[in-house]
Amino acid sequence: MTPARVYQHPETSEIAMPKVLFALSEPLRLTMVRMLVERGEVDSIDLGPDLPRSTLTHHTSLLRESGIVFVRAEGRKCMIRLREDDLEARFPGLIRTVLNGYPAGAGNEGDA
Amino acid sequence: MTPARVYQHPETSEIAMPKVLFALSEPLRLTMVRMLVERGEVDSIDLGPDLPRSTLTHHTSLLRESGIVFVRAEGRKCMIRLREDDLEARFPGLIRTVLNGYPAGAGNEGDA
DNA sequence: TTGACCGTCCAAGAATTTTCGAACTATCTT
DNA sequence: AAGATAGTTCGAAAATTCTTGGACGGTCAA
Numbered sequence: 001m002t003p004a005r006v007y008q009h010p011e012t013s014e015i016a017m018p019k020v021l022f023a024l025s026e027p028l029r030l031t032m033v034r035m036l037v038e039r040g041e042v043d044s045i046d047l048g049p050d051l052p053r054s055t056l057t058h059h060t061s062l063l064r065e066s067g068i069v070f071v072r073a074e075g076r077k078c079m080i081r082l083r084e085d086d087l088e089a090r091f092p093g094l095i096r097t098v099l100n101g102y103p104a105g106a107g108n109e110g111d112a
Numbered sequence: 113m114t115p116a117r118v119y120q121h122p123e124t125s126e127i128a129m130p131k132v133l134f135a136l137s138e139p140l141r142l143t144m145v146r147m148l149v150e151r152g153e154v155d156s157i158d159l160g161p162d163l164p165r166s167t168l169t170h171h172t173s174l175l176r177e178s179g180i181v182f183v184r185a186e187g188r189k190c191m192i193r194l195r196e197d198d199l200e201a202r203f204p205g206l207i208r209t210v211l212n213g214y215p216a217g218a219g220n221e222g223d224a
Numbered sequence: 225t226t227g228a229c230c231g232t233c234c235a236a237g238a239a240t241t242t243t244c245g246a247a248c249t250a251t252c253t254t
Numbered sequence: 255a256a257g258a259t260a261g262t263t264c265g266a267a268a269a270t271t272c273t274t275g276g277a278c279g280g281t282c283a284a
Binding site: 116117138163164165166167170171174185187188189 | 241242243244245246249250251252
């Protein structure tokens with residue numbers, strides 16, 4: 001039994017505003033974050049069913065490394081959830097304020 | 113008497129969250145925005161006295177095109193101020209929330 | 225165990241952003 | 255008018271980021 005996949009996450013205190021804003025500055029990732037807020041923990045593939053897997057990994061890694069999401073391995077899939085409490089502690093109101101200004105559908109995401 | 117320099121600004125309704133977040137995702141520009149909040153309208157050169165002028169123009173243009181600042185020519189200088197009301201109307205609380213999470217000095221800016 | 229799946233890593237190319245010197249225009253001072 | 259000053263534009267080079275295919279290793283079902 002191997003330790004499966006392990007993901008590195010920044011400490012709450014290490015979460016940096018510029019990196020977070022950069023991560024959120026992409027419509028695709030912003031839409032992912034909205035889905036996380038609405039659904040709680042999701043299977044990573046739900047965040048971009050039509051994306052090539054390596055592209056999806058790229059974006060989820062960026063969200064993880066910036067401190068926005070927590071990632072854990074679950075069997076062969078990968079479950080992702082927003083670090084709500086950590087983000088709220090570090091940058092109170094940020095996620096809510098940002099999503100408020102980016103209504104659903106604003107980014108022409110996915111399902112036509 | 114020539115019309116001097118004219119600057120294009122997006123309408124309030126055209127200000128887009130991803131572009132704004134991208135503009136704010138750079139420590140240098142984030143620091144500029146803080147200075148604008150603290151000082152009101154400033155001479156553009158105050159935003160980066162040590163930067164090459166063309167670099168300064170690049171950053172101020174990006175802030176202007178994203179809808180964050182208003183720029184006007186004043187003689188040979190260029191005065192810049194935050195579009196506080198427009199930003200507050202479009203994305204309530206955003207600037208305050210962001211600057212709150214990016215304390216002064218966080219970006220090692222300028223004066224050593 | 226075999227085979228299908230899933231996610232990551234690597235590498236390469238495309239696209240974007242950043243930086244800044246040089247040339248140019250406009251403005252102010254004298 | 256001449257010289258100094260301010261800002262923009264252009265071009266080029268460096269740095270980042272984005273996208274994707276392909277190889278690889280772990281996981282699940284049969």
